[in-house]
Amino acid sequence: MRLKIKKRLKGKEEDFVLDVDISVKDGSIITIFGKSGAGKTTILRAIAGLTDVDEGFIEVSGHVWFDSEKGIDLPPHKREVGFVFQDYALFPNMTVEENIAFGMKDKDTAFLEEILELTELSHLRNRMPDTLSGGQKQRVALARAVARKPEILLLDEPLSALDYETRKKLQDELIKIHRRFSLTTVIISHDFSEVFRLSDTVFVLDKGKILKSGKPEDIFIQERISGKVKFSGTVLSVEEDETVFIVSVLIGNNVVKVIADPEEAENLQKGDTVIVATKAFNPFLLKT
Numbered sequence: 001m002r003l004k005i006k007k008r009l010k011g012k013e014e015d016f017v018l019d020v021d022i023s024v025k026d027g028s029i030i031t032i033f034g035k036s037g038a039g040k041t042t043i044l045r046a047i048a049g050l051t052d053v054d055e056g057f058i059e060v061s062g063h064v065w066f067d068s069e070k071g072i073d074l075p076p077h078k079r080e081v082g083f084v085f086q087d088y089a090l091f092p093n094m095t096v097e098e099n100i101a102f103g104m105k106d107k108d109t110a111f112l113e114e115i116l117e118l119t120e121l122s123h124l125r126n127r128m129p130d131t132l133s134g135g136q137k138q139r140v141a142l143a144r145a146v147a148r149k150p151e152i153l154l155l156d157e158p159l160s161a162l163d164y165e166t167r168k169k170l171q172d173e174l175i176k177i178h179r180r181f182s183l184t185t186v187i188i189s190h191d192f193s194e195v196f197r198l199s200d201t202v203f204v205l206d207k208g209k210i211l212k213s214g215k216p217e218d219i220f221i222q223e224r225i226s227g228k229v230k231f232s233g234t235v236l237s238v239e240e241d242e243t244v245f246i247v248s249v250l251i252g253n254n255v256v257k258v259i260a261d262p263e264e265a266e267n268l269q270k271g272d273t274v275i276v277a278t279k280a281f282n283p284f285l286l287k288t
């Protein structure tokens with residue numbers, strides 16, 4: 001996928017230019033991470049053809065959808081896009097199965113069955129959307145997007161309205177779907193652990209420009225942790241202790257206990273990989 005776009009945007013205080021040039025291998029999962037108003041949603045809308053772009057070039061799986069120099073600008077229905085928004089946007093008067101089948105180009109029942117199974121929706125196929133939980137609704141939205149057999153999957157903060165457990169489950173589902181279809185996937189996310197878990201490459205966007213890009217581990221370490229010493233470990237337990245949480249982390253053969261505030265602890269569970277960092281490093285050495 002090559003995405004090179006320029007568009008003047010109205011910012012909160014002043015106008016700015018969205019100016020990005022992203023090139024990734026087809027089949028990758030990338031995340032766009034950035035503050036509110038940075039231009040993240042506009043990027044997805046530009047790919048889908050839902051917003052005009054001043055100039056640029058958009059190519060997905062070898063197909064050119066937009067090229068301002070050559071005057072190419074495919075309308076949204078000609079761009080093979082699966083879009084999932086934060087707010088589900090299901091058809092309220094259709095069953096789960098009808099919602100998923102709606103976007104399908106051909107009546108491929110075997111494929112529909114596979115998607116229902118993959119997203120664990122088979123048993124809910126005859127339910128109406130308003131009888132579903134948030135997580136189930138979002139699984140339907142995801143299944144519907146994939147059922148179109150798109151060339152690219154665009155996910156605009158798809159999990160942010162869900163609680164932690166449900167989010168984790170849907171992340172697993174997304175990974176499963178990605179493994180099965182190798183779909184180029186662009187995710188917008190504010191959630192650090194999500195970026196870490198899901199993406200091959202993260203692009204940090206600020207006021208319309210890509211500040212940096214790379215593997216989540218690299219960006220994560222540079223962005224969040226500038227400590228003098230860092231270790232990577234596995235969370236063994238998260239225990240509440242009055243107003244704070246005690247997180248036990250296995251580093252090598254040692255268990256280190258780290259105090260975390262409720263917000264940090266909410267995003268952690270047994271088995272997560274974390275980085276333990278400290279700025280004040282004043283060790284003593286014991287010969288063994």
Ligand SMILES: Nc1ncnc2c1ncn2[C@@H]1O[C@H](COP(=O)(O)OP(=O)(O)OP(=O)(O)O)[C@@H](O)[C@H]1O
Nearest residue numbers: 008009010011012035036037038039040041042051
């Ligand atoms: N068609 C448009 N023309 C001009 N400005 C626009 C247009 N669409 C959006 N904007 C402006 O561009 C800025 C970026 O909007 P965008 O929705 O892309 O940000 P975002 O990074 O997705 O933010 P959030 O995380 O809050 O959703 C906003 O200030 C918005 O008002």
